[in-house]
Amino acid sequence: MKSHAPLNGSQLRTYHRIFQHPISHNLAWSEVYGMFRQLGDVKVEANGNTKVTRNGQFMVLPPHQTKDVAEAQEVMAIRHFLEKTEAYAAGPDELGAHWLVVIDHHEARLFRSEMHGSVPEQILPHEPDHFFRHAHNSRDFTRGEEKPDPNSYFEPLAQALLTAKQILVFGTGTGMSSEMDQFVGWLKDHHPDLSKRVIGSVVVDENHLTVGQLLAKAREFYSNALPSPV
Numbered sequence: 001m002k003s004h005a006p007l008n009g010s011q012l013r014t015y016h017r018i019f020q021h022p023i024s025h026n027l028a029w030s031e032v033y034g035m036f037r038q039l040g041d042v043k044v045e046a047n048g049n050t051k052v053t054r055n056g057q058f059m060v061l062p063p064h065q066t067k068d069v070a071e072a073q074e075v076m077a078i079r080h081f082l083e084k085t086e087a088y089a090a091g092p093d094e095l096g097a098h099w100l101v102v103i104d105h106h107e108a109r110l111f112r113s114e115m116h117g118s119v120p121e122q123i124l125p126h127e128p129d130h131f132f133r134h135a136h137n138s139r140d141f142t143r144g145e146e147k148p149d150p151n152s153y154f155e156p157l158a159q160a161l162l163t164a165k166q167i168l169v170f171g172t173g174t175g176m177s178s179e180m181d182q183f184v185g186w187l188k189d190h191h192p193d194l195s196k197r198v199i200g201s202v203v204v205d206e207n208h209l210t211v212g213q214l215l216a217k218a219r220e221f222y223s224n225a226l227p228s229p230v
Contacts, residue, residue, distance in 0.1 A: 007035065007038055007039070008038075010031065010034075011031075011034060011035045011038055014027070014028075014031045014032060014034070014035045015035055015082070018032075018075060018078055018079050018082065019079055019152060023072045023075050023076070024075065025068070025070050025072070025075075026068050026070070027068055027069040027070075027075065028067060028068055028069075029064045029066075029067055029068060029069050030067070032069055032078065033050070036050075036052045036054075039054055039082075040052050040053050040054030040055075040085070041053040041054070045060075047063075048062070048063035049061065049062055049063065050063075052081070054081075054085040055085045057081075057084065057085050059077065059078075059081045061074070061077075061078075083155070083156065097112055097163070097164060097165060098164070098165065098166050098167075098168070098218075098222050099111065099112055099161060099164040099166070099167050099168070100167075100168050100169075100170065100214070100215065100218040101157070101161070101167060101168070101169045101170065101183075102169075102170045102171070102204075102206055102214055103157075103169065103170070103171050103179050103180050103183055104171060104172055104179050104180075104206065105179050108153075108157050108183075110157075110160055110161070111214075111215060111218070154183055154186050154187075154190075155190075157183070158187060158190070158191050158194060161194060161197075162194065164194075164197055165197065166197055166199045166222070167194075167197050167198045167199065168198075168199060168200050168201075168202070168218055168221055168222065169183065169184060169198060169200070169201040169202070170201075170202050170203075170204045170206060170214060170217070170218070171183075171201065171202075171203065171204070171206075172203060172204065172205065172206060172207075173203070174203065178203075180201050180203070181201070184198060184201050199225055200221060200225065202217070202221065204217065
């Protein structure tokens with residue numbers, strides 16, 4: 001199963017808690033199992049182990065004696081597996097597609113292909129309550145406050161965009177207050193080849209625009225940006 005299968009509310013919360021800091025010690029195994037069934041192929045082997053396959057990679061989890069995934073080592077193993085298998089496995093018709101990213105401090109929504117009837121894929125920051133909370137009156141964090149590592153949010157997003165031919169980014173705000181600007185700048189440093197495929201970043205009022213309106217704006221942008229046929 002492809003990594004872009006949509007997660008429902010409880011599955012998204014489980015995904016989010018796997019990346020929680022400090023590590024959660026009361027993750028329900030049944031919820032983790034349900035999340036894996038949505039994200040990949042799950043098989044319970046004869047010895048009781050659970051084998052999870054996602055995007056060509058797999059991990060094996062031992063039988064659970066309790067209802068929770070309580071061991072920090074196992075939580076970290078699940079976390080790392082999710083991170084390394086996040087890349088979207090595109091089919092031949094989707095390679096080189098035009099993509100739209102709509103991003104803010106709380107979530108990123110991805111729209112693939114030509115955006116006709118597209119369904120968004122959500123990639124959530126792992127600590128939304130204090131992710132990218134910038135220190136006021138301190139542009140360089142001179143009071144010793146460190147900016148949270150953006151990799152846990154931006155890296156899965158970048159991996160999901162690897163097959164994109166061209167990328168358009170919508171966001172709110174500008175500069176340090178804009179997750180869009182932060183992401184575009186991060187791409188230049190961490191994925192320079194991918195950043196070259198970003199053909200535009202546009203400030204929008206996404207809270208007052210429907211998905212249809214966002215996609216209409218994206219199609220208009222692409223139609224104006226792409227060269228006209230000779």
